[in-house]
Amino acid sequence: TVGCVVVDGQGRCAAATSTGGLMNKMSGRIGDSPLIGSGTYAGDLCAISCTGEGEAIIRATLARDVAAVMEYKGLSLQDAVDYVIKERLDEGKAGLIAVSKDGKVAYGFNTTGMFRGCATEDGFMEVGIWE
Amino acid sequence: MGSWAIAVHGGAGVDPNLPLERQEEAKKLLNRCLLLGISALRSSLPAIDVVELVVRELETDPLFNSGRGSALSEKGTVEMEASIMDGPRRRCGAVSGLTTVKNPISLARLVMEKSPHSYLAFEGAEEFARKQGVELVDNEYFITEENVGMLKLAKEANAIVFDYRVPTNTCSAGAMASVETPLQMNGLPISIYNQE
Secondary structure, three states, X not given: OEXXXXXXXXXXXXXXXXXXXXEOEOOOOOOOOOOEOOOEEXXXXXXXXEEEOHHHHHHXXXXXXXXXXXXXXXXXXXXXXXXXXXXXXXXXXXEEEEEEOOXXXXXXXXXXXXXXXXXXXXXXXEEEOOO | OOOOEEEEEEEEOOOOOOOHHHHHHHHHHHHHHHHHHHHHHHOOXXXXXXXXXXXXXXXXXXXXXXXXXXXXXXOOOOOEEEEEXXXXXXXXXXXXXXXXXXXXXXXXXXXXHHOOOOEEEHHHHHHHHHHHOOOEOOHHHHOOHHHHHHHHHHHHOOOEEOOOOOOHHHHHHHHHHHHHOOOEEOOEEEOHHHOO
């Protein structure tokens, strides 16, 4: 699975996710990537793209949960990401990337690694795989 | 005016023994996609245009599991899915079961912009694609040698393998691991090291 999340200079958030799914999957199997609220979500506050064990991400409505705990509990972006990865996946393995309206970027995963990269207008830029 | 930010991902769950050159290859692609997004943001492209542009780039490169280089179904074919969402009015578009659309994320965008719906799947999505005139290719275009090998291993292990990025020289260990792990998904063993 691949994904991208952006907040632009006007504070507008957007998210996109695309995948081939699982190797040896049953034909017709749908994972989390096309499900708004599970694999992808964007609202006024933030944008999220997920990857990992689709069935666990669907059960957790992972992407929307990040936005929900920001909206309802007032968590910061990174705290919201850490909370859902830690508390909402049960046994599932997944990772996600997120940006917020105020130009922050965050990511989290409970797998062995996640191919990711992030950058912000103030010059921060990072590409990584492992913890 | 706020400040912009961008993040990209190429999948989670990586073989801890992934060869260094594969790691460098992945980082190079992530870096290239980040720079593409940054340049678009500096040109004041809206967020929804930037995420589509970057994901198209990731779909076109065979390294990660999307578009060209997608994981294979049990039939040895590619069935792709994608979704996109625009924060300000929470508009969204999604597609599933695509077999000929070169860039699934762009069809998802067209579902959001040009259809009254949010989600189209399989034959309906393919028909919408033809009507919209998006670029169509043979299913073969998406299939790589490496994934054919991965599928073979997964079938031998009677397992669903999340991350086809596990290098073939360690694959048998990965797939075997799935046979030995007690973890099940939909009745089939899954391999811990191989989530995507």
